[in-house]
Amino acid sequence: MIWNSPAEFFAMGGYALYVWGSFGVCAIALAMEPILVRKRQNQILQSLRRERIADELENEVSEKAHARESGR
């Protein structure tokens, strides 16, 4: 093991800002990207679901109208 204590690990031999600045930004970026993509996917799925519900409602209405007419 190279590090004697956690503090030494986080200090990175005096390069803490640079090392953690690089790794931190990479970690944030690589975590954010899939979240944003997932959001995009959910948005499109949601609009597709709404379209489907709208279609179903339309069908129901027309079926009811049809039933009323034939019942008469």
Next chain:
Amino acid sequence: MNAVLAVIRRDLLLAMRRKSEVLTALFFFVIVTSLFPLGIGPEPALLKKIAPGVLWVAALLATMLGLQRMFAADHADGTLEQMVLSPTPLGLLVGGKIAAHWMLSGLPLVLLAPVLGLQFDLDVGALGVLMLALLLGTPLLSLIGAIGAALTLGLRGGGVLLSLLVLPLYVPALIFGAGAVEAHIAGLGAGGHLSLLAALLALAAFFAPWATTAALRIALE
């Protein structure tokens, strides 16, 4: 071949009828290069050092000004469709358009550059190299620019988009073009830079009309 000459002649004729467009780009070149000494200071040694870069960047931007109009007018009035339907291969006609664009935007810069170079205290040899570099480099700018102009044809925000697409591709021309003059001033000889510029020009002359043609067909569909 007659058709290619006809394309060039028509574009030159049109430019003569609306001179302002050509002259605007030229004045832009003159003004931009004249602004630099005002911003940086009149020290001759410094000006001499930055002259090649300034002249080249200004030439780059001046060429950009006319790029968007390269195909836009022909697209709007249906001439482009007639060019696609002409029995002459579209690649050759596009080559004619590019040649005309160079004669209207590149060639005047080549001729004007030595005068502006004097403002920056360049000697006669350096002025010669500058002209030669621009002579090889400005057709390269027209060729690469044509691809961008065809890709952005008829798009919203086309002008800004065009510069975003084209300027990064201009980097080699800028480096070798300005580098030739710098190398000459430094006494290293401009031969290497100029031959690389010529090689790039040959490469672009071969590929750019083809890519432009493909992009135009896509834009017309």
Next chain:
Amino acid sequence: MLSIHGLSCVRGERRLFAGLDFAVGPGEWLHVRGENGAGKTSLLRLLVGLMAPAEGEIRWNGENVRTLGEDYRRHLLFLGHHGAVKEELSALENLQLASQLDGDALADRSALAALHRFGLKGREELPVRFLSAGQKRRVLLARLVTKQAKLWILDEPFTALDVKAVDMLSALIGEHLADGGMAILTSHQAMPIPGGRELQL
């Protein structure tokens, strides 16, 4: 002879037409009709090769026009919505440059004759932007006289024309058909030219 086999056209996500079959032989003409947005212009653009068909083939004398390329375009004259007329140039220059684009030089004599036929006498040297919309249209139509093409494909050739010009153009198409030419055109009005068939999109 132009023949179309199972042609379909898709614009964006919409299918404009599908499975279109027809043929136009020498001396025949086809009147393409349909509502706005039915795909008339798209059909013409497919026929001249500005667009690629989604399905089907267009053949000229039995060969696919995609493989024929310039051998097909040489026989073709297409006049679209837009004028393809440059405002800054005169009628004469427009006509001559258009011919040169096709690879033939056009003598002053025949260019002037064509313009006179369309009633542009005295306006040959005027920049086109000083002409009226109908006169600009006539400059364009003068191409019909100067270009020797077997197949004419005209998109709304009668728009912006007065009665006299309409008659003149009808007569011109009639002559072209009598010479063994072919024509395909879109138009909203009925046309008194014999030998025609209608295609409803």
Next chain:
Amino acid sequence: MNNKLIHWFKYASPQSFYPLAGKMIPWFWGLAAAFGVVGLWLSFFVAPTDAQQGEGYRIIFVHVPASWMSMFIYLVLAAWAGLGLALNTRLSGMMASALAPTGALMAFLALWTGAFWGKPMWGTWWVWDARITSELILFFLYLGFIALQAAIDDPRRADKAGAILALVGVVNVPIIYFSVKWWNTLHQGSSVSVGKSSMAVTMLWGMLFMALCFWMYSIAVALMRVRAIILEREAHTEWVKELNEVKS
């Protein structure tokens, strides 16, 4: 042979690729995580302190993979774009558009970590070094690609126009690299020699594993994005309406 070709074309249709990609994504996430854990362990706990650069050198464990991936993704993007242009398959264009944002992100990370590496090593955030400058221009090329596709409404035209731009770019990237390198040697003043110091073998292994992690990550994210793009473009089709995700 012919059978195989048909097999591949089957997966080239968005309809059959959509569920396939869905099944592949977790695997690539798993691989990315596994390589990432090993890579981070190697880069922080196994790789020794560098004799010249101290602990600061550890930035290369993200910097090098990011710059490799930014270049590699551009090549893959151009390959998909060329394939789409040649074979007219719809999926190719979608793959190219799905890769572009990830490639741009990698180029950005390469520049960012490069700056954070440069500051302690060379005393400046930015150096006009051939590699860094080329990376910057690569970043611009990505932005141009994304902007061009965003400006075109018709997805088919966007695919084709993007493809031409990507191919032009791929021809240009090496030219740009060599021109910048040439320019850099002429201007001796700012040239920097990146330490050719004897790299420990464990450092190489760490870099390799981190690069594999980035690679798998890029595939996973690109597949996720291509699924979203497929849904957006095929929203009107029957098969999308019959998907389980949509029904529930």
